[in-house]
Amino acid sequence: MTKIRRIDPGPRLSEALVCGDRLYTSGLVADDGIGPSVYLQTKDILRQIDSLLQKNRADKTKILKANIWLAEIGSFEEMNKAWDEWVVPGQTPVRATVEARLADPIYRVEIMFEALLDD
Numbered sequence: 788m789t790k791i792r793r794i795d796p797g798p799r800l801s802e803a804l805v806c807g808d809r810l811y812t813s814g815l816v817a818d819d820g821i822g823p824s825v826y827l828q829t830k831d832i833l834r835q836i837d838s839l840l841q842k843n844r845a846d847k848t849k850i851l852k853a854n855i856w857l858a859e860i861g862s863f864e865e866m867n868k869a870w871d872e873w874v875v876p877g878q879t880p881v882r883a884t885v886e887a888r889l890a891d892p893i894y895r896v897e898i899m900f901e902a903l904l905d906d
């Protein structure tokens with residue numbers, strides 16, 4: 788039977804979970820106070836992703852897929868600027884980016900990902 792380890796479980800959802808050799812996250816948003824810049828919100832989320840990966844024996848080259856939601860698809864290039872600065876060339880995951888109304892208007896970007904963990 789595969790063991791599930793929940794990371795920061797709350798009453799509604801866990802921030803992430805490990806099942807077998809995979810790390811799955813909930814949607815990550817920028818910390819409060821980052822401001823409305825899509826670029827800065829994306830950079831903050833990517834910092835959170837790096838931290839989660841490091842705590843779980845992985846790095847961004849192990850990300851298999853990412854789902855990105857933007858409050859306005861017109862900010863696609865601004866989000867991509869932060870993303871392109873962060874990813875490792877030649878080690879990019881599969882990715883989908885769509886426009887969606889996010890849970891709170893202060894959030895302009897939300898990212899969810901799945902990564903392979905090291906043995």
